[in-house]
Amino acid sequence: MAVFPGQASESRFKAVSEKGSFTLHVISSGETSLNQLLTWTARLVPANGQVRKTFQVLRDPADYIIAGGMPAHGHGLPTEPRVTDVRFDGRGEVILTLKGIKFQMWGDWVLSIDVPALQDRAETAFTLKP
């Protein structure tokens, strides 16, 4: 699991989706202090041309669902973060703006993006440390 010192200005975590249709990269921005609202970025890299084509029609923020939490503590995120912007780069990768993320404890977290249209989701895991 990626260890993630909060004071780092940027960190990246990645995970292949459960069915392998895409790879999720989550990119933090700025210092990650606890108890602050954060805006992060997610990059979804399609595994093949077919998935790339499907992504092209998934332009509504509601096509992507963020979830997360601390599995060891048995609780979710303290906020309801949302995808607020969907963009595509030249290679057909999807770039999502994730707003309203907050972490209220140090420790082991997961953050996932669910793409219902693909019936697939990817989950990144990281340890948030002071």
Place this chain on the structure above:
Amino acid sequence: MGRIFVLLLILGLFALLGLFDRVKPLPWSDQEKAQIRTLVLPDRMELQKRIVRTGNAYWNDSQALELGKALFFDRRLSINGEVSCATCHQPDKAFTDGKILAEGVGIARRHTPTLIGSALIPWFFWDGRADSLWAQALGPLEDPAEHGTDRFAVARIIAEHYPAEYEAIYGPLPGSLKRDGKAEPNQINRIFANVGKSLAAFQSTLLPEPSRFDRFAKELLDTGESDLLTRTEQQGLKLFLDDKKGQCLRCHNGPLFTNSDFVVTGIRDSNIPVGLGRLAGIRKVLDSPFNCLGLFSDTPNQCDELIFTKKQGPELTYAFKVPTLRQISKTAPYMHNGSFETLNDVLHFYNLAKPQYDQAEIGEKAHLDIEPLGLASGELARIEAFLRTLEAD
């Protein structure tokens, strides 16, 4: 002779142990030091920068502060002329009252929390039913058990006793109010909101002061060791930080020793059988005309806390706000229902993590955010010794 010798030996040993408690430095890992750094109180300038200004353009206005201070201590703002904010939030008790449940015009439903550092957190009341310090202040004024007054009466008191002070900050009062005590509901709401903003400006000056813990932490981080806390207190701090042993840092983190989140610790609400906690609080704040998005907010475009806060799910039922632990030795009794007389009681509760209500009573399996610690009573006493170092010098 022999007996005296043994006695002296024992006495000598105790003296040595006492000395030991002072001098032998405890080792601190890099991880612990990094944790401690996040708990140190920033200086006053930095704290002022961190004040949450939600919806209040007057939070730092010196005239609003003066008006707010006068209103805070003014007992005319109550139905019987006997209750002011300071009745329950007493300056010499870290702005609490020492009572189990607050007493104003009647007996309130919950225990009075401290106001020191309130300006630094985004949610107010134990269930977070206000999203700003100014909107919070409107609650007790109209609560029948607290001030028992209403916004019309408050507006009339402003027009009668504080017209110049008010108008210098917020502009002219409605003429009809000054003439014959009448005004449109939204004019009244505006005055009511401004009373809240003044009270918030005053409360924004109630910032925490450094404690012995802060001086210890600074010395430890600067020089690698410090004896400004006794060995017992340092051991308590270690347990507090440890995610397996005390687990306290999970929720009581940051310089105020709170993450301002809402969690379920199993404390029973005085509202029988049990109140809904944050789940009820969030519904109230979303419905309030005085929330960040409302007509009386000065920052309706900066309401991300309200917009992104968690609004549903089992984790919110019976969840209450994590309180600050600064000044904790001055604010007994404890918890939102005031059910624990001493810190020792609080720690024994955490050690067992057994909710004050049972499943049969609430008719469902409730979420719980704490787990039994299984610490020895000596360890609990050390945590308590540490908590007592958080009192401002």
